[in-house]
Amino acid sequence: RELILEKARAAWRSRRLGAALRRLLPVLEWLPRYSPRTQLLGDVISGLLVGIVAIPQSISYSLLANQDPIYGIYTNFFCSIIYAFTATSRHACVGSFGVLCLMVGQSVTRHLQMAGYGDGSTSLGDNSSSTWNGTEACDRSCYAITVALSLSFLVGLYQILLGVLRLGFVAVYLSEPLLGGFVTGSSLTIITSQMKYLLGLNIPRHNGVGSFVLTWVDIFRYIHNTNICDLVTSLVALAIIVPVKELNDRYKERMKAPFPIELLVVIVATVISHYFDFQQRYGVDVCGHIPTGFRAPTVPDFSLFPSLALDALPIAVIGFAMTVSLAEIFAKKHGYTVRANQEMIAIGLCNLIPSFFYCFASSAALTKTLLKESTGSQTQVSGLVTSLVLLLVLLWISPLFYALQTSILGVVTIVNLRGGLRKFRDTPRMWQLSKLDTVVWWATMLCSTLVTTEIGLLVGVCFALLCIIFRTQRPRATLLGKVSDREIYEDQAAYKQLSSIANVKIFRFEGSLYYANKDYFKAVLYQKTGVNPVLLAARTDTQPGGSRGCLGTGRGCLKQGRSRSRSRAEKPAGDARPPCTDMHTLILDCGAMQFIDTVGLSVLKETHQDYEEIGVQVLLANCNPSIRQRLREG
Template sequence: MDRVPGLRLAHSYERSWLPKDIVAGLVLSALLVPQGMAYAQLAGLPPVTGLYTSILCLIGYAVFGPSRVLVLGPDSSLGPMIAATIAPLLLAGGDPARAVALASMLAVIVGVVMVVAGLARFGFVADLLSRPTQIGYMNGLALTIIVGQLPKLFGFSTDANGLVAEANAFVSGLFTGAANRTAALIGVSALAGILLLNRFIPKVPSVLVVVALTAVVVNLYDLESHGVDTVGVLPQGLPTFAIPHVGWGDFPPLFLGALAIAVVALADTMSTASSFAARRGERVQGNQEMIGIGAANIAAGAFQGFPVSTSGSRTAVAEQAGSRSQVTGVVGALVIAVVLLFANSLMQYVPQPALGAVVIAAAVSLTDVAGTRRLWLQRRTEFLLSLIALLGVALLGVLPGILIAVGLSILNVFRRTWWPHQAELGRVEGVAGLHDTESYPDAERLPGLVVYRFDAPLIFANARSFGETVREMAEDDPSLSWIVVAAEPITDVDTTASDMLQELDTWLNARGVSLVFAEMKDPVRAKIERYELTRTIAPEHFLPTVDSAVAEYRRLTGASWQAPKEPS
């Protein structure tokens, strides 16, 4: 049952939960139908595929997903990634059937990657997107989505690709009269309605209200005759099982796109799951979440769907409506199925500009202006990383943008290890322990002793920096006799660093300076023994604490604490 949480839920389900789950499912379906169609079009697919996807992914996650509150479905952040992956593979004319086949195979590959990674306990992959780069990526994605949807909002279309080209095409279309005034009025009004309802009456299903009202207006005033495009009658019936047929040459680009989508979907899911689990006092099961999302994607791909992720907005709607379990998602899936079977003409008057407004409103919710401002105020280097990720997505495209975001996250970790904080420590009157002399310039020192802290693992990337810093200390102070390394932050020593330490200790010994380590962790000390460094560094120069090292130095030399000398 651990791998199939749905079975565990079936055994522990309480009858009192059912009314709340049914009500929450009905409320949720009001959001799932218009958003599913809108996000399908964002991915370059027929609107009905968004409904197919919603049905299957909700059922798949209900069986294999561990969270009782998360809601999966088509997502605005994945739409451009799906389009960017399948668009180069489409034949001339953009055959919709081939687009669906490619998107379905993409979902299956994403699902397989996620399931395998979950079984292999690769849940940590979500950490590849740091918060600053995630903010920048989402801001760039939102900007890309908004600009790409503006022509639809104003009732026309362009063939441009890329943010700059699409912006130019939109402005050019406005000035050349390509926009349809009636469609623009519908689109802008729909967008304003969604944003205002979200702002002032958040409990009202804004998307459903606005989409329904605009459909009524289109039908009542026959706006189709005025050039307003609509969704039209959806195909009747449920999706059928179909193995997506694609060529072998399509697999490499699909696989690369699937990896990028998997990273984004996992990062989004883990952040959403963590925030909702914290409120409910639950624990996030990262590896099982990967399996649950993978199963949802495989189910969607096997029934003419496309890749999905967790939706924070729909999860919030379900929770506010009283959802108690994944039965909420199953109810939502059943409602969509009923619409496809018996009310497929219900959406025929939904205007395309209104769906564009739904996508733009979702893109606005992806932006994190407050988070960006916080980065600017708190840490400029991370703000710069966020800005580079934004520009990468906006200027180079969605898939290169996610690769840039992941690469920046990894480089940022490496940078902190490559150039770690280093400090000389001294005694501060009235404050226990030893402290950074940069923070406390008046800290006292012991003559002939330097206590040095290196805040990182000692590896190939920073070994030279460590060695040069210690050598400079010895050269700058001819009276120096001990250099005590406060080694508690040093969590590793690799072979490159070991060779450096051996050469450094030999060089220091020739100048009458002892290299001493204090508070070295046992696993690191074991590596030192294995590297046979104790042949050079005397075993008595490994002391349990910094205080004991200082006390031993004072016992041997009789030195006493002194205030720092004034600079001449």
């Protein structure tokens, strides 16, 4: 018997362990069911195309994050592998994301200045090899990646904690207008930060409040120092990349795969810069030496954690919000489900584990996810194929980008922000649909641009919450009339030819009743009904024997009371209103009330008592079970 029990316990423990591993590593669920015959071709093609696009983006986003190019390639390589094993989404593509790279770069620049490494105007690659063997003191490049990987560790730790504690609901407070305004504002900031590379200007990188304005002031101040070679190269690259990408977007349904114009421009520009020696002849900034292979793993600098803890929080929130939203969008489109908490754990692991391998913070990227989905990806095997493409770059190809101009990288970064800038075209339509959502969008966008990205996000969240409070504090309130020959009641102001019941008014409050809108409830009730019982009771004495209403707290909530007249003669709503003293019944339609707090309950009691004193009974209708329960208890 004991042997049987022991075997049963062992089997139960093994099943629990297996279930826990499958939850943590979803690859164990879908990989055994993988069908190479039907899925492998789409995954390989998609992975190759995403890898080709990821090469120039990895290098250009490193510039945005204030890092050497090799670290951007590291980030996309490791994230693609880890996300393939830990994600429940089949289509999301994780790697360097422009908005996060901007936030990482701002934090890195601030810490570089605090450590006395200057304004950060040094060209990429200048210091990348000085600490490659770890034998020399940590220079600017070494300290920059130390800050970035420590920040990535904290970001991943935050995201894993949110996933383990099942706090995925936090993402619901980042509404679509808020995220749209934040992305657009960050896009403007990114474009501003890249303008100095397009013009070949050597100006400091500003951080903090007003960095957007200060950067443009410096650009116009030193515009006479523009490097003509960088300017011409940037204009030619823009003239080539933008039209081709527009054609890719317009004819994406007909094309099997988009034309990789960015990679082609990067290759051609590198070859031209190398053979015509732009660096020596015209003084342009280039990527410099990009080493091959991998560095030995390292550990984050724990002494930086106190100063990075606050910087990591908005990066973690934006990262998991973008990842979860993209995963849910494509899961809904293709008919499968994703687990939001597991997605947070997955993106957390994509930030925590690569931090030991010289990577900076990452999240799901919209452009690469769209490309991955549109080119036939079936599973995350395509992510593994993308990592193989990047592995080839890391092992053999990366030194060939030595002569690549930083102005070309700036062009690649700016071109990929077109989606964020297109949001400006949607604001008129948004204004027609919801003025409050439009205000949230503009407030978040302006604060993210003119102040800082972190403050812009905070202002957007606070503004969105204030809009929710405003909506519930002043909800719509109407008087209802009856549709002829039907038991349907609608707003008298919105519909014509409704009939009203003689001496009875039906009032609908389209919101929950709580402490913040109690005064508004009374004011709009008195206004719509034309009867203020408090003033009326103060002017005239209450007639004895008048009808007394009741506050329906019974099973049906609408409790039948005696009325002065039981006639239900109907008249058109457009007729003259009866005198105030002729109203004998007030019906409160509570169908839109989701909840009611103790203050709201007191308001209903006061309303009942006030109208009862002037001979008007108050009835409640359409109360949901929670409202009825609160009325019984109160």
